[in-house]
Amino acid sequence: AKRYNLKGVKVYTAEWYNGSRGWSLSDPEAQVFLDKCQELGIKNVHAHKGPTIWPLDKDAFEVKDVDIAATRNPELNFIIEHVGLPRIEDFCFMATQEPNVYAGLAVVIGGLMHARPRFFNKVMGELLFWVGEDKMLFASDYGIWEPKWQVEGFVEWTMPDREEYADYPAVTTATKKKILGLNAAKLYGIQVPQELQLPGEAPAAREDAQLVESA
Template identity: 75%
Template sequence: MYEKDGEKYFVVDSHCHFWDAARENWVEGREQYAKGWIDCFYGYHQLGPPETHWDWEKFLKVSADDFERDMFVEGHVDVAVFQSTYLKEWYAEGFNTIEQNGRLVDRFGDRLIVNGRFDPRDGDAGLRQFEQDHAKYGFTGIKLYTAEWNGDSRGFKLTDPECYRFLEKAQELGVKNVHVHKGPTIWPLDKDAFDVADVDHAATDFQGLNFIVEHVGLPRIEDFCFMAVQEPNVYAGLSVVIGGLMHARPKFFAKVMGELLFWVGEDKMLYGGDYNIWTPKWQVEGLVDWQMPDEEQFSDYPRLTTASKKKILGLNAAKLYDIPVPEECRLPETTAGEPMAPGEELVDDVAGAQA
């Protein structure tokens, strides 16, 4: 929990990892891809404040003690959501598998939520593995990497018929939160495989699922926003937005946050620190302190309130994952009014921004 100026913030980090990029885990003959991947991550790491930078060797693989200190002791995080990313084409035991993540559950208890994953290109065997993983871990969320390599394939779409079979299974099992990496590419993956168009289609067809678009489709922020405002079950995952832009590109950060606040709204934005690309402490503290700049170019964007920041930092994710929130961190209950007509919310937002 983070407290500032008498306000208490319940922090849910909805996007973090516990990866193994150590040399011993690199697939023989594909070392250039394993190294290239983690080197690209390390480049993003440099976008944080200089005092938070690690040396490359530490970045390859952190310990459980490192994770606990960085996240729960110093990082203000109350609950962390592990996102599983396999990459077994380059990492022999996987980069960040559900088994690796699951081993920490006994240590951290209800402070840690482990998400599963699937790859529709694995066919019937993959579907059986997905069911087995769910039976063992009981996850309610998954992470999908549509640009991940699998044999000769260099990506899939959520709209692929085989993917629909897996999404139907997820819905049947009660897995309701689908985190989809749709943002900056990481070498050697293909940027076009991260396009957000397939989310639009799938979100309409699976309205019982919540689609959390990680990294908000960057650099396609306009594409994402104009899609997400139409789909009530599409959410903005702020990993990379905060860690990659708040310190290194403050004006671009303000633009991205402004677009998200105007189109998507503060009720559908989720904080993600993207550990261990970045540590959460400076991100949480920075977002609590941050205000939209006063320059004319930002004048038509909504402003963040304390309540807005509490929602984004934890309350929105807590609602999606049914996480109990301490009473002192909750917001006052509000009474819902009449349903809005299509476009009414945007009209109200414009009026508020111009007032």
């Protein structure tokens, strides 16, 4: 970790090894690993929580263990890759109460933006409403797809002006800049040139009190 100045790790709570049906971030063994991350100065834990492929168990990718781990380890950031798909509602309601849980958009952009555009709009709308644009990070799954067309497609994307999407937050240029890089720069301590920074503004995620008052 010191040699390569590591600031993040990737974990899979399902595995093929020796007949295992998966493990949980709330397991005691996992906590030993998380403690070691903190000891080494690694603050960002990327967890695969999304589409399941055979022979892995769907249950091994549930997000409930993230809730426990995030509460136990407030010094760490948990970036949930694939946002728990297909459990988008479970993820949103968990992430909105955990300030150190972030939405990693791998597969969301590459897998849904063109193949399932209506579902993509819904997923992005729910994430923007509950989690907020300040806690969403672009990811491309570059081992499967090239990033270029995903970046270009996301830059061009707008939320359709339809009734079914009317209660979702507006998607602005600032929204896209945050998601495409500024949010990740904050988590990884990357200095952004002044001309590329955004003016200071209030966090985009809605506070619980605001959600209750508007209900």
